[in-house]
Amino acid sequence: MRRSALRKCWLLWWLVAPVVVAPRVAAQQSEWATLPLIGSEQDERQRLGQLRxxxxxxxxxxxxxxSLPWRPDTAGVVARYLLPEVRLVGNSALPLSLNDGPLHAGRGVNALVTAGIVVEAAKVRLVLAPQFVVEQNLPFQVIQFPQRPDLPRSVWANPFHPPPESIDLPLRFGDDSRLRLDAGQSSLTVRLGGAEVGVATENLWWGPGIRNAIILSNNAGGFRHLLARTREPLPTRLGPVDVDLVLGRLDESGFFDADGSNDSRSVAGGALVWRPAGTTGLRLGAARLRIGGPAGHDQMSSLFGQWVFPSGGFEMYGEWARFADPTSLRDFLEFPNHSQGYTLGLQWARPLTRERTVRLQTEVSYLEPSASFRVRPVMTSYTSQQVPQGFTQRGEVLGAAIGPGSSSQWLAGDLFSPAWRVGVFAGRVRYDNGVLYEPIVPVFKLQDVSILGGVRASREYRGVRVLVEFTDTARLNYLYQAYLDDPIATTSRGIDIANRTLSVTFSTAPGH
Structure with missing residues (x-):
C-alpha cells in the first residue's frame, strides 16, 4: 500500500514538474510559446476583456x-517549445467530465498533459501538441447493454440507445485503467493571402456558448481533418465575414460494437460569422455539420449570435439548432421547433477598482425532445438512425457537454484581479430525458438529475498559474432508477448518489 502511494506521488510530480520548471527555463531562453487552449484560464480572461x-x-x-499568433516573416526556420499545461481531475463516486477534450474523467484520479513544439518557416507553421491522458477508471454502478445475437454490442455500450436512436456513448470505458498518447491540439497550416489551409487534430468550438456549444466543442477529443479558413475577417460591403470549413474522419470508441467495418466515418462542416456593417459588438453566425457512414448520412445545423455592450459590461448570446432538416417550407412553418435545441446566455461585468472586476454569468441549454413528439417521431439529439455512432468522437459527444436529450441551467459569479480570481457556481442538469418515454427503462423510473454547486479560484505565482475547482454534486435518480416506496399509493423513490469532484490545472501565464 505504501509503494502504491509512493508511485502516485512520483506520477503526480512528473506530471506537474514541467509546468513548475518551464517558466524558469523560459526566462533564460526566448523561444517559448503558450498554446491558447479552448476553455483555459487565458481563454476565460480574453472573454472578460471583451466584456470590458x-x-x-x-x-x-x-x-x-x-488563437496562436504567427511570428513576423523571417528567413529560415524558427522553433519554439510550447509551455506545458497539466489538468488533474478526481471524482469520488461517479464520472463528471465536461469539455475535457480527449480526457474522460471517470471515477478516480485522471490527468491530461499538453506540451509540444511550434515550428515556423515563412508561411508554414507546424504545431505538435500531443496530449498525454491518464484515467484511473475505478468501478461504479452501470447498466450493461443487453447481449443479443442480432445486435452484437459491447456490454459497456449505452443501454438506453439501441437502434434506431443509436449513439456511441459508453457508460464506462471498460474496466481497466487507461493510459494513452493522443495527437491532441496538433496542426499544420499554410498561409495563402487572407486564408489558411492545412490539416489538424485540434479541437474546434463553433458558437458563443460558454458551457455548451451545440455543433462542435471541446467535450470530445479533436478529430483528424482538413481545414480551410479565413485568417482575419474578410471585408465586405455588408460587414466583415469569418469562415471555417472542415473535412475529416470520426472514430468509434472501443466499447460500442463488434462490427469492424464501420469503425470510422466521414464528417464535413462549415461555419460562418458575420459582423453587420454599422453595428458594434454584434456577431451573427451559422454552422452545419454532416456525418456519413456505410448506411447513410445525418446532419445538424444551427444559427447563433452574440451581442456585447462593453460600455455597460453586458453580453447576451444564443444558439438555436435543428437535428433534422425540414422536408418542405410547409413542414418548417408547421413545426419550426421540431428536433430543435438551444442555448441562451448572459454575462455582466463591472469594475470595482482599477484592478478588480466582478462578473456574473448564466447559461441555459435545452436539448430534450421537442414538443412535436406528440404528433410525429423525434430523434434524440446527437443520436442517428443512419450512422450508428451518432455525433460522437471516440465515445464522447462532439457538441454540448450535457449530452443527448438533456437540459441544463448554470449560474456563476467571479471576482477577478490580474493575478488571481475567486468564484462560486451552481447548476442543474437533467440527463437524456427522452429515455423516460421509452420502454427501455422499466417502470418506477424517475428523471435523472444532477444538482451541483461549488467554488473555484486561480492564482498566478512566478509565471505559474494554478486553477482549483471543487464541485459537490447530488445525482438524483441515477440512471432513472427508482423503487416502489408505497405499493398502495404506487409512489416511488429514486436512488441518489453523492459525488465530489476536485480539479487542479497548472499552466503558464502569458508573458512568462
Whole structure:
C-alpha cells in the first residue's frame, strides 16, 4: 500500500514538474510559446476583456491554432517549445467530465498533459501538441447493454440507445485503467493571402456558448481533418465575414460494437460569422455539420449570435439548432421547433477598482425532445438512425457537454484581479430525458438529475498559474432508477448518489 502511494506521488510530480520548471527555463531562453487552449484560464480572461472592452475576445470560431499568433516573416526556420499545461481531475463516486477534450474523467484520479513544439518557416507553421491522458477508471454502478445475437454490442455500450436512436456513448470505458498518447491540439497550416489551409487534430468550438456549444466543442477529443479558413475577417460591403470549413474522419470508441467495418466515418462542416456593417459588438453566425457512414448520412445545423455592450459590461448570446432538416417550407412553418435545441446566455461585468472586476454569468441549454413528439417521431439529439455512432468522437459527444436529450441551467459569479480570481457556481442538469418515454427503462423510473454547486479560484505565482475547482454534486435518480416506496399509493423513490469532484490545472501565464 505504501509503494502504491509512493508511485502516485512520483506520477503526480512528473506530471506537474514541467509546468513548475518551464517558466524558469523560459526566462533564460526566448523561444517559448503558450498554446491558447479552448476553455483555459487565458481563454476565460480574453472573454472578460471583451466584456470590458479591453480586447477583441476569442471569437466565435475558435481553435488553438487560430488563437496562436504567427511570428513576423523571417528567413529560415524558427522553433519554439510550447509551455506545458497539466489538468488533474478526481471524482469520488461517479464520472463528471465536461469539455475535457480527449480526457474522460471517470471515477478516480485522471490527468491530461499538453506540451509540444511550434515550428515556423515563412508561411508554414507546424504545431505538435500531443496530449498525454491518464484515467484511473475505478468501478461504479452501470447498466450493461443487453447481449443479443442480432445486435452484437459491447456490454459497456449505452443501454438506453439501441437502434434506431443509436449513439456511441459508453457508460464506462471498460474496466481497466487507461493510459494513452493522443495527437491532441496538433496542426499544420499554410498561409495563402487572407486564408489558411492545412490539416489538424485540434479541437474546434463553433458558437458563443460558454458551457455548451451545440455543433462542435471541446467535450470530445479533436478529430483528424482538413481545414480551410479565413485568417482575419474578410471585408465586405455588408460587414466583415469569418469562415471555417472542415473535412475529416470520426472514430468509434472501443466499447460500442463488434462490427469492424464501420469503425470510422466521414464528417464535413462549415461555419460562418458575420459582423453587420454599422453595428458594434454584434456577431451573427451559422454552422452545419454532416456525418456519413456505410448506411447513410445525418446532419445538424444551427444559427447563433452574440451581442456585447462593453460600455455597460453586458453580453447576451444564443444558439438555436435543428437535428433534422425540414422536408418542405410547409413542414418548417408547421413545426419550426421540431428536433430543435438551444442555448441562451448572459454575462455582466463591472469594475470595482482599477484592478478588480466582478462578473456574473448564466447559461441555459435545452436539448430534450421537442414538443412535436406528440404528433410525429423525434430523434434524440446527437443520436442517428443512419450512422450508428451518432455525433460522437471516440465515445464522447462532439457538441454540448450535457449530452443527448438533456437540459441544463448554470449560474456563476467571479471576482477577478490580474493575478488571481475567486468564484462560486451552481447548476442543474437533467440527463437524456427522452429515455423516460421509452420502454427501455422499466417502470418506477424517475428523471435523472444532477444538482451541483461549488467554488473555484486561480492564482498566478512566478509565471505559474494554478486553477482549483471543487464541485459537490447530488445525482438524483441515477440512471432513472427508482423503487416502489408505497405499493398502495404506487409512489416511488429514486436512488441518489453523492459525488465530489476536485480539479487542479497548472499552466503558464502569458508573458512568462
Amino acid at each position: 472592452g479591453d480586447t477583441a475576445g476569442p471569437g466565435l470560431l475558435r481553435a488553438p491554432s487560430r
